[in-house]
Amino acid sequence: MTIHKYTLQEAVNKYGTSKQIQSFKNRIEKGDKNLNTNVLKSIKKVIDTHYEEVQIEGIGSKRIIICSGERIEPLAKKDNRKTNGKQTVPYTDNLDFIIVNTIKEGIYLENPKTLINWCYHFGLINSKQLKLFRSKFDSYKYDLVIKDLVESSILQVGEQKIIDDFYSHLLLIKDQAYRSLVRLQKINALNISIIFNGKTSVSKKTIVISEQIYKKVKKLEDDLKKQFNVENINLFAHSKATKVIAYKNALADSIKNIKDEDGKVLNLEYVFPTYELNALPNKELLSVLFKEYPKKEPNFKIVDEQEFWQENYELYLKNRKKYINSLAEKKIRKFFEERYYGPTYPELGGKGRVRRPQLRDYNYDIPYYTLFFEDDYSSRIRRLSNYFITE
Numbered sequence: 001m002t003i004h005k006y007t008l009q010e011a012v013n014k015y016g017t018s019k020q021i022q023s024f025k026n027r028i029e030k031g032d033k034n035l036n037t038n039v040l041k042s043i044k045k046v047i048d049t050h051y052e053e054v055q056i057e058g059i060g061s062k063r064i065i066i067c068s069g070e071r072i073e074p075l076a077k078k079d080n081r082k083t084n085g086k087q088t089v090p091y092t093d094n095l096d097f098i099i100v101n102t103i104k105e106g107i108y109l110e111n112p113k114t115l116i117n118w119c120y121h122f123g124l125i126n127s128k129q130l131k132l133f134r135s136k137f138d139s140y141k142y143d144l145v146i147k148d149l150v151e152s153s154i155l156q157v158g159e160q161k162i163i164d165d166f167y168s169h170l171l172l173i174k175d176q177a178y179r180s181l182v183r184l185q186k187i188n189a190l191n192i193s194i195i196f197n198g199k200t201s202v203s204k205k206t207i208v209i210s211e212q213i214y215k216k217v218k219k220l221e222d223d224l225k226k227q228f229n230v231e232n233i234n235l236f237a238h239s240k241a242t243k244v245i246a247y248k249n250a251l252a253d254s255i256k257n258i259k260d261e262d263g264k265v266l267n268l269e270y271v272f273p274t275y276e277l278n279a280l281p282n283k284e285l286l287s288v289l290f291k292e293y294p295k296k297e298p299n300f301k302i303v304d305e306q307e308f309w310q311e312n313y314e315l316y317l318k319n320r321k322k323y324i325n326s327l328a329e330k331k332i333r334k335f336f337e338e339r340y341y342g343p344t345y346p347e348l349g350g351k352g353r354v355r356r357p358q359l360r361d362y363n364y365d366i367p368y369y370t371l372f373f374e375d376d377y378s379s380r381i382r383r384l385s386n387y388f389i390t391e
Contacts, residue, residue: 004051004067008035011065014222015046018229033061049075072194072211073273075175089176089323093293094316096180098122100289101309103190106281112195112274115174118181123313124173128388136167154383158367162377164239165331166384169324181277187288190279201256201269209271210261217255217271224250321385328381335372 006014012024012035020039027033040056044065047054052069099122110121116133119125125133135141146163149155155162185192196214198207225231228247238244255268282288286305341361342352362369371377 002068002070004070006047006065006067008033008040008061008063008065011043011047012039015043015050018226021226035061035063072214073178075179089172089319091316091319091323092176092180094312094319095124095176096183096289096292097309097312098124098316099177099180099184100189100285103184103277103279104282104285107190107277107279110277112193112276114272114274115178118275118277119173119177122177124177124316126388126390128390129170132163132167132170132388149384149387152387154387155380156367158365159371159380161365161368162371162380162384165328166324166381166388169327169381170388173320181275183292187292189282189285189288190277193276193278195274195276196271197274198266198268198271200267201252202267204269207266209266209268213258213260213266214271214273216258217268220254220258221251224254317389321382321389324385324389325378325382328378332372332377 009024009028012021016024016039020043023039024035027035040063044054044056047065047067050071051067052071053067055066057064057066102122113121116125116130120127120130131141132145135145146155146160149160149163150157181190181192184190196209196211198209198213198217199205200207224247228243228250230243230247235244252269255270257265258268259265336356338354338356340352341355341357359366359369359373371380
């Protein structure tokens with residue numbers, strides 16, 4: 001297993017935000033090479049999404065961050081809740097059991113799939129959600145989705161920006177499913193093989209690429225995100241923002257010039273991994289999984305197996321809706337947090353006054369922002385949840 005070691009400065013430069021990088025640079029210029037504890041914790045959370053194991057050794061400015069088990073695909077950034085890693089979301093156990101219900105019969109001769117397509121295969125998402133996921137890469141199909149939502153009275157004309165918010169919440173299932181597969185691999189329920197692919201910009205064909213080329217593209221994406229101060233959430237929730245468009249244009253110009261190991265230009269448009277899963281039939285798998293979730297076992301009887309699967313699936317849908325709706329409430333609270341607004345005043349140190357946002361602050365996407373001020377944002381997210389997350 002490859003070990004990567006980072007000094008504080010290397011860690012900040014690679015995984016810190018633009019503000020953290022500039023702040024640390026200012027500290028160094030003043031002769032202070034140490035890193036603020038809260039900033040270090042924040043950067044470690046980012047590094048945790050890239051590596052299986054992360055340790056910090058040493059004291060003060062001499063600390064070294066030691067990383068092992070580099071992830072092929074970074075996970076979503078973890079939150080601050082104190083959990084054992086299994087219950088980041090309220091339906092983690094339901095999700096695991098849904099996947100087990102399929103793989104206990106065995107998986108073989110299945111073509112490699114993207115994580116989203118595996119989610120559909122396992123029943124974690126339905127055809128409506130799959131259609132929404134795919135529409136984000138096709139403007140015509142996306143317009144049809146919006147049209148259908150407006151005609152179904154789920155949304156009103158001009159409110160389509162909320163779809164970007166909902167999509168980013170919905171997409172969390174991708175990371176959640178991957179974590180579930182890794183957990184199941186650890187108990188020998190299945191084997192995971194990763195194939196690296198690239199879509200060419202000229203022929204539009206999918207080609208197999210090496211892991212090195214894949215990582216090269218991902219590094220390019222990370223570097224450009226840092227350059228344009230863009231995070232993953234911006235790509236969906238703020239897809240029309242100037243900096244997001246600039247990032248996408250820069251990425252398109254750079255990625256097409258990447259060469260393979262023989263020096264041949266690949267003309268890539270984007271890269272993506274697919275996953276080949278193999279599992280032998282295992283009727284005892286359910287009992288094995290119960291050991292991971294002992295609280296469920298007393299309520300389970302073998303004669304009620306079919307009823308158990310159905311109740312578990314219904315609970316998964318209920319908890320997933322509830323979780324997405326809770327994310328909407330969190331977004332509302334954050335939206336109404338006090339912040340600086342212009343004009344600036346010398347007596348305030350060149351800053352504006354601190355206040356809560358008002359509708360007059362927005363001269364774009366007004367129907368979307370009106371949802372916040374008329375207390376309709378949550379109801380729209382609930383409508384979307386009820387529409388997309390169904391059997």
